[in-house]
């Protein structure tokens with residue numbers, strides 16, 4: 012590790028990521044591939060075609076924008092400036108699952124797919140039954156997926172050293188409740204007890220074995236669900252966005268630039284009319300280093316996916332000094348703009364902690380809005 016270390020921050024927060032050197036704004040702090048990742052179930056059902064291993068979209072930018080806008084005649088200029096490399100695609104010989112490359116196919120098969128390979132058209136297959144049950148319980152917007160959990164179990168079972176692999180998984184924070192703050196994860200509340208039992212039974216039909224037995228007991232299953240819920244980092248990829256980024260790099264006259272910018276605005280307008288904000292291939296993954304990053308409502312770093320696949324890049328948003336804790340925001344941009352009360356509510360439900368970042372501390376005099384609860388979700392901070 013270079014430039015950062017993982018160590019205990021304080022008794023409340025547990026581990027954190029700390030800088031051991033200076034970073035300027037825009038500097039890359041780290042890059043890593045996830046231990047496992049998976050596209051969300053509804054996202055896949057809506058035919059956001061992507062590599063089943065790395066989530067790289069398997070659509071050209073032009074096909075992507077045509078599908079999302081329902082305008083089959085759109086022609087993208089400079090279409091060669093972002094290569095989708097569709098000709099490198101590969102397929103599982105047994106089930107036809109698609110990958111962006113032979114490398115991804117082999118990695119998937121070697122890590123988890125050998126155990127999970129199945130006939131996807133067989134509605135009675137335990138995996139198909141499990142995914143359907145999950146989809147009926149979790150409608151979009153999706154935040155996690157049962158298949159991420161199943162892939163973790165397959166990863167452990169398929170590993171040449173299953174106990175070491177199980178140990179690696181258990182290093183992720185996996186508490187199901189925060190007793191101090193009396194918080195229970197939103198996927199695990201009492202109202203979900205029946206759902207969780209159903210999912211656990213359906214999961215056991217898919218995969219079981221000596222080394223994963225500990226995760227298939229009622230308690231173990233809750234732990235694994237909490238692990239996936241609190242550590243799963245959202246991953247979003249879009250061929251259209253990759254193309255837009257690529258054309259920004261091209262040299263052209265001011266006039267051409269202006270024309271192109273207008274064209275791009277129009278494209279996004281068409282897409283929004285048809286598909287709303289449902290634009291990206293979406294999923295989540297478990298990242299060993301990045302998951303050590305704690306949350307702040309005034310983050311000094313952000314996670315991005317610059318390669319259009321599941322490889323994450325952690326980048327400095329402002330100068331970071333040696334000894335500083337490196338923090339990202341677990342909330343999306345919109346939620347981050349809201350009042351302290353709204354932010355804390357979302358963090359408590361999803362990540363089981365009470366935020367005491369600098370910004371929350373400064374705003375601790377803000378009321379907890381009991382009477383204005385409904386309004387508070389719309390409320391924008393006055394301090395930004």
Ligand SMILES: [Zn+2]
Nearest residue numbers: 062065111115
């Ligand atoms: Zn791939």
Ligand SMILES: [Zn+2]
Nearest residue numbers: 103105106128
């Ligand atoms: Zn297969």
Ligand SMILES: [Zn+2]
Nearest residue numbers: 308366368371
């Ligand atoms: Zn905060």
